[in-house]
Amino acid sequence: MTRRDRVNGVRRLRGAGRVLAAVAWLALGGCTHQGGHVSSREGEPPAIDRVDWGRSVFRFETFRNEWFWSDTLGLAEGLARREVTPNALLAAGLQLDSDKLPSDFRRSDVGIGPYTDPRATRRLIEANAVIGLVARQDRIGVTCVLCHSRADDRFGDGVGRRVDGLPNTRLRVGTLIAWGERSRSYVPFLNLFGLGRGPQVDPAVSAFDGAEALEGAVDAALLSWPPGQADATPDGVGNPTDIPAIWNLTDVGPYDWDGMFAHVGDAHNYFFGVVLDPTTLATPGGRSFLSGVPPPMGDWLGGAYGAVLQAIDPAMERPRVAADRVGGLPFLRSSPRLGFRVNGEDLDALSAYLARVLPPRRDSIDEERVAAGRRVFRQAGCNDCHLESRETTGMIVPIRDLLPGYDPQRIDLVTVPGGSLLDDPRTGYDDRVMAMNAAWRGGEVGYKVPQLVGIGLTAPYLHDGSVSTLEALLSPDRGAFSPHPFYIRHPDERADIEAFLAAWDGRTYP
Ligand code: HEC
Ligand code: HEC
The missing domain is CATH 1.10.760.10 (Cytochrome c-like domain)
Incomplete structure (x- = not known):
């Protein structure tokens, strides 16, 4: 494994792994084990190793965003201090992967026993049983499947096998983020101009009334996000949208509800680089991205957010996510410039996987x-x-x-x-x-x-x-x-x- 592989905890299939994967694929009759269908287009043999690799990126890759979610936003601390139990995770719509549940959970009915023990939450995350939350040493990072997968409920509501691509319409994303000790580090996504939905938040309030006042206002705004919705645009307008289905993600662009991205790889990169680590926005590359918000609001937003991060930790290294700086000529690009790009091979593998994920089969059709x-x-x-x-x-x-x-x-x-x-x-x-x-x-x-x-x-x-x-x-x-x-x-x-x-x-x- 290379250093990057170890850092990201993603095991890639190479050599012998490829053969094993091909055998497994044949044994499964061409279907991947979570209901995603592997189809071979134009008679090409399916690139099964890349599809497996892409699945692993979708489910487990953080590109080091645990530094944002834990050190900056304080999610790991917040879960511990608030004594969030597995039942509380389920109540907020988080989903549990029954194949990864530790044995005491397997023996118990859903909702009782270990489900009521706040100390068991950490164990669940370490076992990769909480869909979309991953442990990296003492930190907790977030992956795509937090929003873009659900359990099939075979053991109880929210507990079962993973169904990738099915939007988690039960998830209260805002509640999860508000559990963080410094959820104000997610402020660019809220209603800052007073024109969107949910309570307005003034990032400057901390200058007069202290960080606690800003933290309270941010939490109130986050808690107003409806289940199944998240605000994925750092535009100062409070505009949470439905989490879309991520199925058959090929030839169906442009991407996002408004078609902001022409290319699927740019959309994926955006979710890794902004939604899962907004500190990119308070860097020169991120400022160029915010130039897409009509002036002078983009500048104002970048400045106000920079000040919030500065107050949290003046020595913070930004961005927190592991991404390369990318330059290039703006007029040669078909998508908004983000100034950062996570590993391109991982993005390609992710696209290969998501192009093949389809909804569960329908059995009885009239x-x-x-x-x-x-x-x-x-x-x-x-x-x-x-x-x-x-x-x-x-x-x-x-x-x-x-x-x-x-x-x-x-x-x-x-x-x-x-x-x-x-x-x-x-x-x-x-x-x-x-x-x-x-x-x-x-x-x-x-x-x-x-x-x-x-x-x-x-x-x-x-x-x-x-x-x-x-x-x-x-x-x-x-x-x-x-x-x-x-x-x-x-x-x-x-x-x-x-x-x-x-x-x-x-x-x-x-
Ligand atoms: C916090 C919840 C959340 C997480 C985590 C998340 N997304 Fe999304 N995703 C959304 C929402 C909400 C939208 C719709 C955004 C919009 O258009 O307003 C979306 C839209 C998309 C789209 C566009 C789909 C289409 O058909 O137009 C893609 C592609 C996508 N997400 C990929 C990803 C990837 C890859 C990751 C992991 C890096 C990820 N998402 C993580 C909530 C999330
Ligand atoms: C003029 C083009 C147009 C026509 C005609 C049209 N639609 Fe749509 N449809 C859209 C657009 C654009 C959206 C997305 C709107 C939004 O998200 O706010 C949409 C959304 C939808 C959705 C919801 C998708 C989702 O994921 O939430 C369904 C279902 C749908 N259309 C079905 C239909 C049916 C059935 C008809 C015929 C009775 C129809 N549409 C006619 C353009 C059209």
Whole structure:
């Protein structure tokens, strides 16, 4: 193993490992053990070692972000001081991998015995049983699967085998972050300008009232994030969005709800380099990334965040994540510049894995219903935007075409003199794209057409989770002035479309 391998704790398959993996693959009939389907495109043999490696990156790779989550944000300390029990983890929506549970947990029913012991939390994390939290010596780091995987519940709610790609719609990400002793180090993602959702936070409050005042305000804002949502954009607008499904991640770009990233590798790099370690933002490279927030707000944000980090630890090495500095000419890039890149081979392996992950198979399919649903889907013009295929049009639909009567106004900000944003104060539907969006790379401002593979499993719907069921999404009861007003009048026809979409598991359908 190289030094980097040891640091990251990711074991890569080389030589003999490759042979073993190929044998295991054959024995499993071409399926990976967590329900992800390995398909071979254009007759190429599946690169099984890279897929395994990518799975391991997705589940366990931190690129050293434990330095952010533990030393800076204080998550390990917070879990210990607050005596967070395994039951409390489950209540916050964290998921437990039943294959990795220590033996006392295996012997116990869910919710009793070791589940009530705060000292057992650490043991669970060290056993890699808490999906998305990993122990590295005394520290705890966070991985992609915290949000992008769930347990299949075979032993109880939140306890079972991993289902990669299924969004964790139960997770209270904000609660987890607020458990940190210094959750104020996550401040760039909150409502700093007073225009988004959730309580407004003024990062300067600590200068007058001390760090405790800022910590309290940040925790209150984090606790207001709804389950299944996180704010993944450091734009000073409080705009948590639904965690999307990560299935069939090939030919379905652009990425993020607003299509901010053209290339999937850039999106992955962003999640490692900003969402899982925002200290990058308070570096010169990160400042160039924040230039995507309209001036002067990006500068203000970078400065205010730098001051918060400085007060936490003046000697802090930034960024905390292990990433290379990247330069290059801005006009040659198709995505926002982050100034840092984590290991490229790991990103490629991750993409290879995520291109192959599909939702669990559907067993009973009523073919007649599905055929009727397909007819309604076509008649209603759904496929003007959503393709009956595993690809997407790659189209970003402007908000005015998704929300009838949308009328944005320029709003001056009190917080940042000279700053202003476009917003229609009558709706929160545009919060996600108020400051950061695909315009950055020359794209439209709006929402991209999402792929519908596995859509029956990922309620609630739309980027802000504002519609709770497929039936509600398609019912004219939502009214003519609601987002995505593409309705099916007859209830039977709505049920047909639902049956059709429920069959989309990326294999037989679409
Ligand atoms: C804290 C929860 C959380 C974690 C952890 C997380 N993500 Fe996400 N992810 C999200 C949210 C929320 C979005 C939607 C962001 C938006 O568009 O507003 C998203 C979107 C994405 C997308 C775009 C999907 C699409 O179809 O457009 C990709 C790709 C992605 N994440 C990959 C990753 C990777 C790789 C990691 C690990 C490095 C990761 N995510 C970690 C919450 C998370
Ligand atoms: C004009 C293009 C367009 C048409 C027509 C259209 N959609 Fe959509 N659809 C979108 C966009 C864009 C989104 C994402 C909106 C958002 O996230 O706020 C979306 C979202 C959805 C979602 C939710 C996806 C998710 O992950 O939350 C479903 C389900 C859906 N559409 C089904 C349909 C059906 C069924 C029809 C036909 C009745 C239809 N759409 C017609 C563009 C369209």
